[in-house]
Amino acid sequence: MKTIALKKDLKKINSPTMADIVELKLMEFLKKTAFQPGDALPKEMELAEALGVSRNVVREGLSRLKMLGLIESRKRRGMVFVRPDILSSFEKILDPIIMDETTLKDIFELRLVLEMGLGELLYRNKTDKDIAVLEKIAKDQDGIGNTFRIKHELAFHGKLYEIAGNETLKRFQIMLLPIFAYVTEREDKPTQGTVNHADLVEILKHGTKEDFNKGMLEHLKPHFDRLENF
Amino acid sequence: MKTIALKKDLKKINSPTMADIVELKLMEFLKKTAFQPGDALPKEMELAEALGVSRNVVREGLSRLKMLGLIESRKRRGMVFVRPDILSSFEKILDPIIMDETTLKDIFELRLVLEMGLGELLYRNKTDKDIAVLEKIAKDQDGIGNTFRIKHELAFHGKLYEIAGNETLKRFQIMLLPIFAYVTEREDKPTQGTVNHADLVEILKHGTKEDFNKGMLEHLKPHFDRLENF
DNA sequence: TATGTATATATGTTCTACATATTAAAGGTA
DNA sequence: TACCTTTAATATGTAGAACATATATACATA
Known part of the structure; x- marks a missing residue:
C-alpha cells in the first residue's frame, strides 16, 4: 500500500530534453502568432539561433509538429503552417x-x-x-x-x-x-x-x-x- | 469549382523523407513486435544501421513516436515502449x-x-x-x-x-x-x-x-x- | 546487508559538410 | 512587351564525427 501511494505522489521526474522544450516553445509560437494555413515559419537556422540550440534539435522539434500535422515542409520555401487534421x-x-x-x-x-x-x-x-x-x-x-x-x-x-x-x-x-x-x-x-x-x-x-x-x-x-x- | 476538384483528386505529392519512412517502419516494428510497457527498443545506432540511414534521421523518427507517447527514452537504458495515453x-x-x-x-x-x-x-x-x-x-x-x-x-x-x-x-x-x-x-x-x-x-x-x-x-x-x- | 564508488554505455547535443529540390532572378527570343 | 529557358541562390534533407551527460551494472567498502 505504501509503495502505491508513493508512486502516485511522486511521479517520474523525466527531465525534459532540449527537443521537448523546443517543441513546447514552437507550440507557443504557433498559438501566439496567428498563422494562416500556408504561412511560412522562420527557417531552421533562425529558430536554432533564437532558441540557442543546434539546428538538429530544432529539427527534432519541428519533426514532432509535423507528426501532429501542424506543419509541412517545402524545400526552399521553409516550413509552412497547415490546418491539422484533428483525427489523424x-x-x-x-x-x-x-x-x-x-x-x-x-x-x-x-x-x-x-x-x-x-x-x-x-x-x-x-x-x-x-x-x-x-x-x-x-x-x-x-x-x-x-x-x-x-x-x-x-x-x-x-x-x-x-x-x-x-x-x-x-x-x-x-x-x-x-x-x-x-x-x-x-x-x-x-x-x-x-x-x-x-x-x-x-x-x-x-x-x-x-x-x-x-x-x-x-x-x-x-x-x-x-x-x-x- | 475546377480547382477544388483538382485539389481533392490530386493531393500533394510530398515525397516522403527518410524520417517519414523511418517513422512508418518503426510503427510497423512496434505493431509486429508485441512489446510490453517497459520493454526496450534496439538502440539508435542499431536502428540506423538496420535501416541504412544516419543516426540523425532515426532520432527524428523516434522523436515523433515520442510525441505520440508511444516511447520514452532513458539514458543508458535506451528507448522503451510505453502504453500511450490515447487522448494526449x-x-x-x-x-x-x-x-x-x-x-x-x-x-x-x-x-x-x-x-x-x-x-x-x-x-x-x-x-x-x-x-x-x-x-x-x-x-x-x-x-x-x-x-x-x-x-x-x-x-x-x-x-x-x-x-x-x-x-x-x-x-x-x-x-x-x-x-x-x-x-x-x-x-x-x-x-x-x-x-x-x-x-x-x-x-x-x-x-x-x-x-x-x-x-x-x-x-x-x-x-x-x-x-x-x- | 546496505551503502558508496567506478566504469561502461546509450542517449543528448553540437558542428561541419554536402545533396537536392524549388523559387526567384537573369537572360534570351519572338 | 510578353513569354520561355537557363541559371543561381537558398532552405530543407542527410550524413558523420565528436563530445557531454546521465545511469545501470559491477565492484568495493562499512
Whole structure:
C-alpha cells in the first residue's frame, strides 16, 4: 500500500530534453502568432539561433509538429503552417497499441454513448432519400461471415452518422469500430439485440424519436450487458 | 469549382523523407513486435544501421513516436515502449489550432451527442451519494461571471461523466468544453434551456430515464438550435 | 546487508559538410 | 512587351564525427 501511494505522489521526474522544450516553445509560437494555413515559419537556422540550440534539435522539434500535422515542409520555401487534421494523430495511435482493459472499456462505452446520442440529429436531418439508402443497406444483411458482418456494421452505422451530417463523427466511429469488433469477438455472445438494422430503419421511417432511442437501446443491449463483465 | 476538384483528386505529392519512412517502419516494428510497457527498443545506432540511414534521421523518427507517447527514452537504458495515453496527442492538437468552421461545428455537435447519449450509463450506475454531490454542485450555480459559469458547467457535466464511470469520456469532454465555450460566447444567445442543472438533478433523482433524456434535450436546446445557423 | 564508488554505455547535443529540390532572378527570343 | 529557358541562390534533407551527460551494472567498502 505504501509503495502505491508513493508512486502516485511522486511521479517520474523525466527531465525534459532540449527537443521537448523546443517543441513546447514552437507550440507557443504557433498559438501566439496567428498563422494562416500556408504561412511560412522562420527557417531552421533562425529558430536554432533564437532558441540557442543546434539546428538538429530544432529539427527534432519541428519533426514532432509535423507528426501532429501542424506543419509541412517545402524545400526552399521553409516550413509552412497547415490546418491539422484533428483525427489523424488520434488515428495513428489508436491503431497500433495494445490498450489496457480500462481504456478498452472506456472506448467501447464511448461508442455506445455516441450511438445512443445520435437520435436527435438523425430526426433533425433525415430525408426520404437517406432512409431509402439505409433500407437497402439493411436488406443486404444476409451475409454471415465475420469480416462481412463488420463491413455491414460499418456501412449501416456509418450511413447513420452520414445522415446526422457530421463527417468528423463518422470518421471517429470508423476508427472506433475495429476496437469494438475486437471486444465483441473475443467472447461468443450475441452481437445484436432483438431489434436489428431493418427494424431500426422501420422506426426511423414511421416511428417517433423516442421510439428510435428505445430501439437503438434494444439493438445495442447485448453490448451494454457486456459492460457488466468487463 | 475546377480547382477544388483538382485539389481533392490530386493531393500533394510530398515525397516522403527518410524520417517519414523511418517513422512508418518503426510503427510497423512496434505493431509486429508485441512489446510490453517497459520493454526496450534496439538502440539508435542499431536502428540506423538496420535501416541504412544516419543516426540523425532515426532520432527524428523516434522523436515523433515520442510525441505520440508511444516511447520514452532513458539514458543508458535506451528507448522503451510505453502504453500511450490515447487522448494526449488529441489534446495537444485540439488546443492551439484554429479550426475551420465545419470542424468546429462537428466538434460542437459531438459534445451534444455525447451528452444526449449519456442517460443509459447514468441510470445504470448512479448512486444516492452521486446525486447528493451533483445537487450540491447545482446549488452553487448563483455566480454570473463568464469564467465562473464555464467552471460550473465543467463541474456539473464533469460529475455526470464521472457517474457514468468513464474516465476517458470525462477527460474528453473536458478537452471539448473550451471549444464549446468559444462557440457559445461569440454570439449573445441564451446558453441554457428551460431546464437547468437543478432540474436535471431532480429528474435524475425521481424521474425515469426517458424523462432524463427529454430533460437533457431541453437543457441543450439552445445549442441544438445554434446548429441551424452554423 | 546496505551503502558508496567506478566504469561502461546509450542517449543528448553540437558542428561541419554536402545533396537536392524549388523559387526567384537573369537572360534570351519572338 | 510578353513569354520561355537557363541559371543561381537558398532552405530543407542527410550524413558523420565528436563530445557531454546521465545511469545501470559491477565492484568495493562499512
